[in-house]
Amino acid sequence: MRVVVQDAPFDFGHEAQAFARGHTSMGAIVTFTGVVRDTNEAPLEAMEIEHYPGMTEAALTDIAEQAISRWSLGNALVIHRHGRLVPGEMIMMVATAARHRKDAFEAAEFLMDYLKSRAPFWKREITSQGASWVAARDEDEAALERW
Amino acid sequence: MNVLYFAWVRERIGVPRENIETSAATVNDLVAELRAREERYAVAFADTSALRVAIDQELTEFDAPLAGAKEVAFFPPMTGG
Numbered sequence: 001m002r003v004v005v006q007d008a009p010f011d012f013g014h015e016a017q018a019f020a021r022g023h024t025s026m027g028a029i030v031t032f033t034g035v036v037r038d039t040n041e042a043p044l045e046a047m048e049i050e051h052y053p054g055m056t057e058a059a060l061t062d063i064a065e066q067a068i069s070r071w072s073l074g075n076a077l078v079i080h081r082h083g084r085l086v087p088g089e090m091i092m093m094v095a096t097a098a099r100h101r102k103d104a105f106e107a108a109e110f111l112m113d114y115l116k117s118r119a120p121f122w123k124r125e126i127t128s129q130g131a132s133w134v135a136a137r138d139e140d141e142a143a144l145e146r147w
Numbered sequence: 148m149n150v151l152y153f154a155w156v157r158e159r160i161g162v163p164r165e166n167i168e169t170s171a172a173t174v175n176d177l178v179a180e181l182r183a184r185e186e187r188y189a190v191a192f193a194d195t196s197a198l199r200v201a202i203d204q205e206l207t208e209f210d211a212p213l214a215g216a217k218e219v220a221f222f223p224p225m226t227g228g
Contacts (some may be wrong), residue, residue, distance in 0.1 A: 116228035118227075136225065
């Protein structure tokens with residue numbers, strides 16, 4: 001299991017390859033990547049991601065450990081960036097490795113649902129019209145109930 | 148006790164962290180003390196249902212006891228991912 005919180009960009013291809021390597025008993029690798037999108041009425045200039053150093057790493061580790069204990073996983077990876085990102089940049093990725101795809105898919109969805117609402121990150125969108133904090137969505141909180 | 152603020156809570160209060168001498172028994176008691184201090188706290192803590200709290204970096208509830216706590220953090224609902 002590996003949890004990384006960093007401001008620097010990461011190389012998705014390299015990370016996915018490195019994660020997949022060395023799991024010869026694993027038949028399924030699932031990866032998810034979140035990208036800064038520009039869907040605002042005013043064009044998005046940047047997204048600033050604030051985090052809570054110390055608690056962020058602990059919360060992500062706890063979430064990854066829960067995934068490993070609930071599903072039959074060979075490994076799990078969570079990378080999440082903070083700082084200033086521009087549209088098109090990758091914010092984060094999760095990866096899961098399991099013998100079978102169901103465990104890998106479900107655990108990846110669980111990781112995503114939990115880190116959206118339980119990992120201490122806050123997004124602020126910067127546009128030509130000004131800056132605003134991204135509000136949490138009720139659907140994201142409700143998504144936790146299925147687990 | 149170290150008290151930390153993040154995102155718009157930090158912006159409204161104007162500092163990211165401060166050391167507070169308090170004998171508050173619970174998080175709610177601490178919030179009441181802060182609200183009574185100055186307008187900027189009253190504004191930041193106007194609606195605690197719009198906030199989350201962590202004691203010593205673990206999410207908790209506003210009625211949680213503060214006994215032994217070293218660090219309390221206030222922030223809006225998280226928006227990771």
